[in-house]
Amino acid sequence: MNEVNEQIAIDHGLKIDEYKKICDLLKRTPNITELGVFSAMWNEHCSYKSSRRHLKKLHTKGDQVIQGPGENAGVVDIEDDDAIVFKIESHNHPSFIEPYQGAATGVGGIMRDVFTMGARPIANLNSIHFGSIDHEKTRNLLRGVVKGIGGYGNCIGVPTIAGQTCFDESYNGNILVNAMTLGLVNKNKIFYSKAAGVDKPVIYVGSKTGRDGIHGASMASAIFDDKIEEKKPTVQVGDPFTEKLLLEACLELMGGKSIISIQDMGAAGLTSSSIEMASKGDLGIKIDLTKVPCREENMTPYEIMLSESQERMLIVLEAGKEDEAKKIFDKWNLDFAVIGKTTNSKNIELFFENKKVAEIPIDFLAENAPMYDRKWIKAKLPKENNFSKDDFKSLKLSDCLNKILTDPNIADKEWIWNQYDHTVMGDTIQKPGGNAGVVRVHGTNKAVAAAVDSSATYCHAHPLTGGKQVVCESWRNMISVGAKPIAITNCLNFGNPEKEKNMGEFVECVEGITEASKYLNYPVVSGNVSFYNETKDKGIKPTPSIGGIGLLSDYKKMVTMELKNDGNYLLIIGKTEGHLDQSIFAKNILSNHNGPPPEINLFNEKQNGMSILNLKNKNLIETCHDVSLGGILTAISKMSIKGNKGVKIFPIEGLVNKFEYFFGEDQGRYIIEIKPGNLENVEKILKKDSIHFDKLGIVESDKITYGNDLKISIGDIKEGYKKWLNEYMVN
Amino acid sequence: MKSSVIIFPGSNCDRDMNVALNKFGFKNQMVWHNDAEIPKSDLIVLPGGFSYGDYLRCGSIAGKSRIIKSVVNFANSGGLVLGICNGFQILTETGLLPGILQQNKYLNFICKNVFVKIKNKENKYFKNINKEVLELHIAHNEGNYFCSKDELKSIEDNGQIAVTYCDDKGNEDEYNNPNGAIKNIAGIFNKDKNILGMMPHPERMIDPFLSGEDGSLFFENLIGNV
Numbered sequence: 001m002n003e004v005n006e007q008i009a010i011d012h013g014l015k016i017d018e019y020k021k022i023c024d025l026l027k028r029t030p031n032i033t034e035l036g037v038f039s040a041m042w043n044e045h046c047s048y049k050s051s052r053r054h055l056k057k058l059h060t061k062g063d064q065v066i067q068g069p070g071e072n073a074g075v076v077d078i079e080d081d082d083a084i085v086f087k088i089e090s091h092n093h094p095s096f097i098e099p100y101q102g103a104a105t106g107v108g109g110i111m112r113d114v115f116t117m118g119a120r121p122i123a124n125l126n127s128i129h130f131g132s133i134d135h136e137k138t139r140n141l142l143r144g145v146v147k148g149i150g151g152y153g154n155c156i157g158v159p160t161i162a163g164q165t166c167f168d169e170s171y172n173g174n175i176l177v178n179a180m181t182l183g184l185v186n187k188n189k190i191f192y193s194k195a196a197g198v199d200k201p202v203i204y205v206g207s208k209t210g211r212d213g214i215h216g217a218s219m220a221s222a223i224f225d226d227k228i229e230e231k232k233p234t235v236q237v238g239d240p241f242t243e244k245l246l247l248e249a250c251l252e253l254m255g256g257k258s259i260i261s262i263q264d265m266g267a268a269g270l271t272s273s274s275i276e277m278a279s280k281g282d283l284g285i286k287i288d289l290t291k292v293p294c295r296e297e298n299m300t301p302y303e304i305m306l307s308e309s310q311e312r313m314l315i316v317l318e319a320g321k322e323d324e325a326k327k328i329f330d331k332w333n334l335d336f337a338v339i340g341k342t343t344n345s346k347n348i349e350l351f352f353e354n355k356k357v358a359e360i361p362i363d364f365l366a367e368n369a370p371m372y373d374r375k376w377i378k379a380k381l382p383k384e385n386n387f388s389k390d391d392f393k394s395l396k397l398s399d400c401l402n403k404i405l406t407d408p409n410i411a412d413k414e415w416i417w418n419q420y421d422h423t424v425m426g427d428t429i430q431k432p433g434g435n436a437g438v439v440r441v442h443g444t445n446k447a448v449a450a451a452v453d454s455s456a457t458y459c460h461a462h463p464l465t466g467g468k469q470v471v472c473e474s475w476r477n478m479i480s481v482g483a484k485p486i487a488i489t490n491c492l493n494f495g496n497p498e499k500e501k502n503m504g505e506f507v508e509c510v511e512g513i514t515e516a517s518k519y520l521n522y523p524v525v526s527g528n529v530s531f532y533n534e535t536k537d538k539g540i541k542p543t544p545s546i547g548g549i550g551l552l553s554d555y556k557k558m559v560t561m562e563l564k565n566d567g568n569y570l571l572i573i574g575k576t577e578g579h580l581d582q583s584i585f586a587k588n589i590l591s592n593h594n595g596p597p598p599e600i601n602l603f604n605e606k607q608n609g610m611s612i613l614n615l616k617n618k619n620l621i622e623t624c625h626d627v628s629l630g631g632i633l634t635a636i637s638k639m640s641i642k643g644n645k646g647v648k649i650f651p652i653e654g655l656v657n658k659f660e661y662f663f664g665e666d667q668g669r670y671i672i673e674i675k676p677g678n679l680e681n682v683e684k685i686l687k688k689d690s691i692h693f694d695k696l697g698i699v700e701s702d703k704i705t706y707g708n709d710l711k712i713s714i715g716d717i718k719e720g721y722k723k724w725l726n727e728y729m730v731n
Numbered sequence: 732m733k734s735s736v737i738i739f740p741g742s743n744c745d746r747d748m749n750v751a752l753n754k755f756g757f758k759n760q761m762v763w764h765n766d767a768e769i770p771k772s773d774l775i776v777l778p779g780g781f782s783y784g785d786y787l788r789c790g791s792i793a794g795k796s797r798i799i800k801s802v803v804n805f806a807n808s809g810g811l812v813l814g815i816c817n818g819f820q821i822l823t824e825t826g827l828l829p830g831i832l833q834q835n836k837y838l839n840f841i842c843k844n845v846f847v848k849i850k851n852k853e854n855k856y857f858k859n860i861n862k863e864v865l866e867l868h869i870a871h872n873e874g875n876y877f878c879s880k881d882e883l884k885s886i887e888d889n890g891q892i893a894v895t896y897c898d899d900k901g902n903e904d905e906y907n908n909p910n911g912a913i914k915n916i917a918g919i920f921n922k923d924k925n926i927l928g929m930m931p932h933p934e935r936m937i938d939p940f941l942s943g944e945d946g947s948l949f950f951e952n953l954i955g956n957v
Binding site: 147150151154155156157239240241242244245332333417418419420421422423424425426427428429431440555556558 | 740741743744746747750751779780781783784785786839840841842843868870872932934935937938940941942
């Protein structure tokens, strides 16, 4: 039984060449357990075989970086011995098949990555992308994903402080669920996955192993077809209660000195966790699978190794510390089993019922994993549209504004975040719905800001510019709350890398991300890649999600986006040229999907951001909001709605027509609110720093007005903006 | 003044409650669910969270845990017992408070600020609070209070309704009832008013930089009356 041959290898997602390579390396045919282990380690999700050579180019260094990519999560310094551990990860494929469990276990997985390193999770975020609002599956997927994210995060008691929700028909067959977690750790007490020392006990803790999630990582490395419903059993089932216990138990154990290394069992479960620990420590590992706590009867070595049951950890302990550790896990009612030990063989050896069932040199699985230099094509910058006056002839500003504020990608998302506990832990000082979520560093004057961004439209139009833009957008969100941007994590969601166009999108987005993060000293410290977001030949738009974090050294100086007081001035920082191509306005009002995305000028980006931080430190800014999707008028509307205050907009100068001015999506811009008494001083500072700015308007009444062209009450625009999603979900 | 916060496996507002109690002058201690005895206390708090995963029914397994016997004895001897959110659910499961908490009417978890009206000030929890309406914060999936007609009558007759959901002016209408609770009930007492269970979290409203400060009024008053 279970004779391995080429067909079985192909059924495991391996290519014929890869199977031949396995046989060559082993100098024999692998048995079924070994084949399973190879397929788990060599799939795209675990091996990064298409992306590795490009990811090496990412900018990952900086004085603030304690740990860059390659660990369970990235770690950055936030002064006074405090450090933030953070990472974003995709759970796209499972969430499409089973939205609740897919999203829930996505949240669970990313939290484990963070507390594995010794950090207590302090905030969750997410970026979720769905198909067109008219697609039959969208409502149910959205409902399920939101419930799943909430169901898991709420139970653990970690606040979900920010996120992003997008709709686009390119996600009709492949939704995206990217979950991010931030944890707080003392920088001298970080735990890593690298094993060290021979004959150290290998411990299994957490939930029992079941048959759920077998081949989850392989599923996430393949495109979808008509039979995706059959893949439901590959979706893991989450138990947040057990995760909460595991979190507390691990942190309790980490308070002592018994752990050498620790790794969560995520994708490819026991296989990848044991191999990664041994590989990093240049060791071998011996596991007796009979000792693994199992939930179901008669599980085979193959199933035990490939199960992706959730809420499990693998720990290498100091010898002799087993009893001390077991006591803690007993207290929390969690399974604890010594299942093996480290060796100096550099092989992974698996035993089951006193028989050796597999033996593979670890470097075959890790270093010798395939790496591809996939062919890719460079994208051309699309031609500009050059809209004529006639295109705008019949348009009214107020109609356009109302339509944009009820665009699914702009409208308020409170229906979503009201379902997430965003205040537990008592340190959330900026809730979802602002520029970024902000949580205090418990018991200190510091706070950490975090946001997730993506802009698939721009990345689709021109991947290089799009890649840069997402990083800048993230940077601006940090600046807007008054935080110094520190570092980012990226979740790279793309189509099929075996297609040259998709691979090109990936390569150029990564290039864009690298260029911007290097220039802004906003390094990438963690992340993951999700390829094969494709169904029946239709792939998603390239969607790198960037999770950024920033530091406020004094949380009392945090800036928010709601308008504050009548009589205050609004300035717009950065130049407005009226770039409409690829904007919400072009898509929604002009039904035009062509042209290049707005250009990114990294020099201006940095200057503008730094000048705002400078003004904030001098207490000269009352309010700040970056201008992004929907342009100036959309930004003003959001600020007005939040603050319940109107704005009189001053006449615009220059050549730009009013639609281009109000709805153009030129980059690197912010709207700031200034007290009249500070205006002169602010203007002086901005001029001295050579920052371009325009006087935009004055805060007054309960209407947004622009000469005779626009007079619209806050109540009216609020209605549509606030209600859209609610109404969509109940219909 | 000494207080004890009970930690059940799955509690997740225990730290927040500890911070709040300490901030307002209580000497608080954390007590593990598997302990037999509660240290000498003037106030026992059952915090929010998902005790035992809220499996079976919210609060039901916690209601049978080892420490609960001591909580019941303490309550029956007149000691102050406060249950917030999951703690409220646990108190109904132990029978210390009447009624039950069902899933929210619109079937979603709700996390937001709400207003509640204080219905009875003749007790240590609300005695000297100088306001009729408080802005507090809710975060729950099962806060839809329900009880039988007879129970409701007895609760009303005995002045056991502590707080009700309302608008900022104190109007208790259906529109301002976030979870469908009968009579907009957000919190109730036992007959003797030494036990209070409520869904809103005062411990999340103790700082102007958080959601608000009306939680501070609650704790300031409480320490003054213990």
